[in-house]
Amino acid sequence: MLEFATIIFMVLILGVIWGGLFYFISRAYQREKK
Amino acid sequence: MARLEQFSSRWALLLATVGMAIGAGNIWRFPRLAGQYGGAFLIPWAIFLILWSIPLLMVEFSLGKETRKGPIGAFAALLGKKYTWMGAFVCICTMAIMFYYSVVTGWALKYFVAAAIGDLNGINHAGYWSAFTNSGYQPVFFHFLSLSLAAAIIYQGVAKGIERANRLLLPSLLVLLVVGAVRALTLPNAAQGLNYLFGFHGASLWDYRIWLEALSQSAWSTGAGWGLVLTYSVYMRKDEDVTLNSFITGFGNNSASLLAALAIIPAIFSLSGSLQEAEQALQAGNQGLSFIVIPQLFARLPGAQILTSVFFLALFFAALSSLIAMFELATRMFMDFGLARAKALAIVTALTALLGIPSAWSMDVFNNQDWVWGLGLIISGGFFAVAVIKHGVEKFRLRFLSPEYNDLRVGPWFTWIMRYLIPIEAMILLVWWFYREWDAQLWWNPFSVYSLGTCLFQWVLLILVLRLLNQKLYRWAMEG
Numbered sequence: 001m002l003e004f005a006t007i008i009f010m011v012l013i014l015g016v017i018w019g020g021l022f023y024f025i026s027r028a029y030q031r032e033k034k
Numbered sequence: 035m036a037r038l039e040q041f042s043s044r045w046a047l048l049l050a051t052v053g054m055a056i057g058a059g060n061i062w063r064f065p066r067l068a069g070q071y072g073g074a075f076l077i078p079w080a081i082f083l084i085l086w087s088i089p090l091l092m093v094e095f096s097l098g099k100e101t102r103k104g105p106i107g108a109f110a111a112l113l114g115k116k117y118t119w120m121g122a123f124v125c126i127c128t129m130a131i132m133f134y135y136s137v138v139t140g141w142a143l144k145y146f147v148a149a150a151i152g153d154l155n156g157i158n159h160a161g162y163w164s165a166f167t168n169s170g171y172q173p174v175f176f177h178f179l180s181l182s183l184a185a186a187i188i189y190q191g192v193a194k195g196i197e198r199a200n201r202l203l204l205p206s207l208l209v210l211l212v213v214g215a216v217r218a219l220t221l222p223n224a225a226q227g228l229n230y231l232f233g234f235h236g237a238s239l240w241d242y243r244i245w246l247e248a249l250s251q252s253a254w255s256t257g258a259g260w261g262l263v264l265t266y267s268v269y270m271r272k273d274e275d276v277t278l279n280s281f282i283t284g285f286g287n288n289s290a291s292l293l294a295a296l297a298i299i300p301a302i303f304s305l306s307g308s309l310q311e312a313e314q315a316l317q318a319g320n321q322g323l324s325f326i327v328i329p330q331l332f333a334r335l336p337g338a339q340i341l342t343s344v345f346f347l348a349l350f351f352a353a354l355s356s357l358i359a360m361f362e363l364a365t366r367m368f369m370d371f372g373l374a375r376a377k378a379l380a381i382v383t384a385l386t387a388l389l390g391i392p393s394a395w396s397m398d399v400f401n402n403q404d405w406v407w408g409l410g411l412i413i414s415g416g417f418f419a420v421a422v423i424k425h426g427v428e429k430f431r432l433r434f435l436s437p438e439y440n441d442l443r444v445g446p447w448f449t450w451i452m453r454y455l456i457p458i459e460a461m462i463l464l465v466w467w468f469y470r471e472w473d474a475q476l477w478w479n480p481f482s483v484y485s486l487g488t489c490l491f492q493w494v495l496l497i498l499v500l501r502l503l504n505q506k507l508y509r510w511a512m513e514g
Contacts, residue, residue: 002225003233006073010232013076017292021285028278031441032044 038102039192040269046197047270048282053200053355054266055257055287056207058138061349062320064255064291065298067247068231069316074238078248083256083284086249086415086459089451090258091280092444093418096434098267099276104366105261107511109417113424118508119500120417124261125367126496127410129385131260132360134393134403136184136386139353140176141166145325146346152339159330163321173394178387181361183354185383188361191375192269196358203355210348211290214297217341218304227300227312246466249459254408256287257359259415265363277435277442297345298328305331324349361386372514402483406492409467413493416460419452427453 041047068075097108109121144166148154154162166172187195218224238244257263263283270279306312315327332342361382368378393400422430427449435444468486476482480491500507 003229005234006229006232009073009076009234010228013073013080013232014292016080017285017288021282021289024278024281024285027441028044028048028275028282031275031278 038269040271041197041266042193044271044274044279046193046201047266047274048279048286049200049204050196050266050359051257051263051279051283052286052290053204053207054262054359055255055283055356056204056290056352057255057257057356058135058142058320058349058353059251059255060287060291061294061298061352062324064251065295066316066318066320066323067251068291068295069227069299069302071241071244071247072230072238073232073234074236074241075244075248076232077239078245079251080288082249082252082459083288085451085455086252087256087258087287088280088284089448089456090415090418091256091263091283092277092435092448093422093430093452094258094261094263095267095270095276095279096430097421098264099270099272099274100434102268103370103511104265104268104363106367106507107370108264109421110508110511112421115505115508117421117424118511119497119504120421121261121511122500122503122507123410123497124259124414124417125363126500127407127414128260128262128360129364130403130407130410132357132364133386133389134400135353135357135360136181136390137173137177137394137400139180139184139350139357140173140178140394141321141325142346142350142353143180144172144176145329146343146350149329149339149342149346154329154342155333155339159326159333163325167397170395174391177390177394180354180357181383181386181390184357184361185379187358188365188379188382189376196266196362199358200355203351207348207351207355208290208293210344210351211293211297213344214301214341214348215293218297218299218301221301221304221335223304224300226309227303230303230312231295231299246463249463250467253412253415253463255291256284257356258284259411259418260363261414262356262359262363265366266359268366275441277440277444281442294348302327302331305334370514371510398483402488405471405484406489409464409489410493412460412463416457419456419460422452423457 041050097112101108101111103111105124106118106121109124110118145154187199189195190198218227253259302315303312306315315323315331318327328345329342332338332345335341361379364382364385365375365378368381369375373381393403431444431448435448471484473482473485476485476487478487479485480487482488
């Protein structure tokens with residue numbers, strides 16, 4: 001069973017790393033589109 | 035002089051740099067550390083992405099794009115004749131890694147083939163690994179096979195070789211990792227692995243080892259300070275952004291590491307008979323975990339042959355995409371000296387074939403080279419910082435990182451990190467690794483596998499030779 005603290009920390013880390021990657025790629029995409 | 039080739043687009047360059055960064059370390063080292071130290075490890079690991087990897091990636095992207103030369107020429111162009119040998123150290127250090135990395139790529143290829151044809155079914159995995167690595171001729175054969183593949187790709191050049199290969203390798207690797215993660219996360223008790231991987235215990239952050247392991251992982255995994263991104267950025271378009279590319283490369287590498295951990299840690303915890311067995315598996319070392327423990331655990335599942343093949347194919351793709359970057363670095367070095375690509379590549383291929391044999395033949399040689407040149411990379415990273423400091427950090431930032439066409443502006447934080455933090459991090463890391471492997475009897479012995487003596491012997495010898503050749507290296511690199 002997943003612990004609550006695990007879920008929070010997982011969302012935080014995946015959010016920062018995967019979210020960060022998504023953010024930077026979308027900025028690059030916007031720039032390339034221009 | 036022949037016109038320089040270019041990547042066809044920004045995405046092609048980024049596929050190549052992210053493919054370079056994602057290597058065997060993401061699959062066999064990161065999940066092991068993340069599982070061993072738990073969630074607390076992930077915090078310093080994310081912090082050092084910003085405090086080590088990304089600033090060095092920015093330096094590499096800038097130097098390659100500005101000078102249009104490999105590391106030797108780039109150091110010579112930035113700092114003049116006196117410091118050319120530092121660029122050569124970066125080059126030779128990465129080439130020394132290439133010699134045994136081709137052996138690692140060969141191991142992954144061998145195990146993929148063995149898994150796919152069912153050779154790994156119902157066997158004693160520790161015995162199989164030991165018989166394979168001690169056979170001598172088998173690792174040498176697969177080393178030749180993998181370096182031939184890398185050479186064939188590099189022979190085609192930037193657009194037709196590196197670009198096409200990465201268009202295939204990187205997306206395929208990500209698909210394989212996603213397949214592995216989905217399978218692992220749907221196993222019974224997978225949650226136990228997740229509780230281990232993302233279980234955060236604040237007190238662990240007081241353990242200095244977590245910080246040093248995280249910094250080591252950042253130094254080795256993202257390819258920052260290896261000279262590889264510098265080499266690829268020789269072929270980037272002139273008006274392209276440096277900072278955003280560095281962030282995408284760094285975050286792309288770490289994203290793949292997390293995906294690999296999601297594929298491996300839950301599977302280990304689910305398939306191990308007990309918590310102790312799972313913890314023991316994580317202590318098995320990089321090679322033990324990948325080539326003994328994982329096939330052993332996967333064998334307990336229905337469809338083990340497919341899952342094991344997927345794992346080793348992913349490992350092979352990850353290693354190959356990094357190996358081709360190393361081949362390009364070495365080839366670029368000889369091209370900067372005035373040779374045509376085919377001739378330069380022939381020399382690199384022959385050197386790799388020959389100098390990789392000792393590591394393929396003997397695990398002691400392999401481990402020694404991994405120890406010496408793995409730590410050498412920290413010196414390489416330090417040399418990049420020294421180059422920027424000598425040039426003037428503020429001058430570097432304003433000249434290379436804040437021009438009109440950069441999408442992300444880099445603030446004075448870069449100056450602070452480059453001037454103080456990276457040199458301090460490099461020194462602390464070196465001291466800690468020597469302290470960790472300290473042996474009161476053998477520390478001085480240049481022929482011991484892991485010793486301060488063997489590192490100093492090989493580094494000092496290399497630096498002496500490079501300093502003697504400094505004038506020539508400068509002339510070769512600048513006048514080609």
